[in-house]
Amino acid sequence: MQHFFVTPEQVKNEHIYIQGSDVNHIKNVLRMKIGEELQISDGNNQKYLCAIEEMTSEEVCLAIKEVQEADNELPSKIYLFQGLPKSDKMELIVQKAVELGVFEIIPVATKRAVVKLDEKKASKKVERWNGIAESGAKQSGRNRIPGVKNVLNFKEAIRYAKAMGADVINMSFGGTACSIAVQDALAVAYTRCVLVASAG
Numbered sequence: 001m002q003h004f005f006v007t008p009e010q011v012k013n014e015h016i017y018i019q020g021s022d023v024n025h026i027k028n029v030l031r032m033k034i035g036e037e038l039q040i041s042d043g044n045n046q047k048y049l050c051a052i053e054e055m056t057s058e059e060v061c062l063a064i065k066e067v068q069e070a071d072n073e074l075p076s077k078i079y080l081f082q083g084l085p086k087s088d089k090m091e092l093i094v095q096k097a098v099e100l101g102v103f104e105i106i107p108v109a110t111k112r113a114v115v116k117l118d119e120k121k122a123s124k125k126v127e128r129w130n131g132i133a134e135s136g137a138k139q140s141g142r143n144r145i146p147g148v149k150n151v152l153n154f155k156e157a158i159r160y161a162k163a164m165g166a167d168v169i170n171m172s173f174g175g176t177a178c179s180i181a182v183q184d185a186l187a188v189a190y191t192r193c194v195l196v197a198s199a200g
Contacts, residue, residue, distance in 0.1 A: 002030060002038040003138045005145055008046075011064075016040055016050055018060040026052075026060050038062070043144040045070050070143045077103040079164065081157050084108065084115040094129045098136035098146050105133070106160065107151045122151045 004026075010017050018026065026032050032052060040048040040062065047070040050062035080102045082093055090107065097105055107126070109117065117125060129148040137145045152160060 002026075002032070003041065003141065004038060005041050005043060005134070005137065008042045008044050011042055011046075011048070014064050015053070016048060016062040016064060018062065019058065023055075023058060023060050027055055037065070041070065041143050045073075045143055047143070072141060073143050074101040074103075079104050079106060079161070081106045081108050081161065083110045084113045084117070084151070086115060090125070090129065091132055094132045094148060095136045098133050098142065099140040101142075102146055104146055105129070105148045106157060107148065108157045109151050109153050111154065117151060126150055 004018060004022055006016055006018060010019070026038075032038070034052050034055070037049060037051050040050055042048070047068045048062075048064050049066040049068070050064055052060060053063040054061040078101065080097050082090070082097075082105060084090065084107055085093065094105055107122075107129070109115075126148055130145075133148050134145045136142075
């Protein structure tokens with residue numbers, strides 16, 4: 001079943017109103033018809049089984065058939081601080097991180113990284129990575145779409161992590177110790193962890 005995301009504000013009076021690029025995807029890519037069912041997540045741990053009631057060029061109106069409490073997010077919020085890797089590896093990293101349950105992804109431009117992005121290129125990359133995150137969230141049945149933040153330098157990344165008061169796990173060297181540290185952190189509900197990954 002097709003899966004889409006909305007904001008809670010798009011849920012009104014037993015109906016859900018889809019707008020933006022998803023309208024074209026439903027009408028012209030998937031070629032869905034009136035009466036067909038799809039699943040909607042509102043980012044607030046609510047899932048809806050809906051049927052298409054009406055379609056225009058700018059909006060798809062869905063009738064809510066069933067409301068479900070969704071609880072398939074990790075109990076811990078995992079913030080992935082990812083050093084910029086070479087070529088297009090970041091796209092795969094974003095996809096897999098979303099599928100594995102990461103809460104947010106923060107690209108980090110490290111001093112010795114091969115990849116150097118100016119502001120314009122970084123903005124386009126982040127836009128694409130967010131699109132990949134949305135696609136991964138749909139495919140893996142997430143309740144919410146993990147955001148990919150703008151690229152930070154290392155000092156900015158550390159300040160961001162400290163502001164959250166999160167536990168920092170340095171994954172730069174890998175190995176068994178890192179795996180154990182991650183498992184221990186995930187065992188504590190609602191612990192916010194930061195994974196610092198190396199570029200490569």
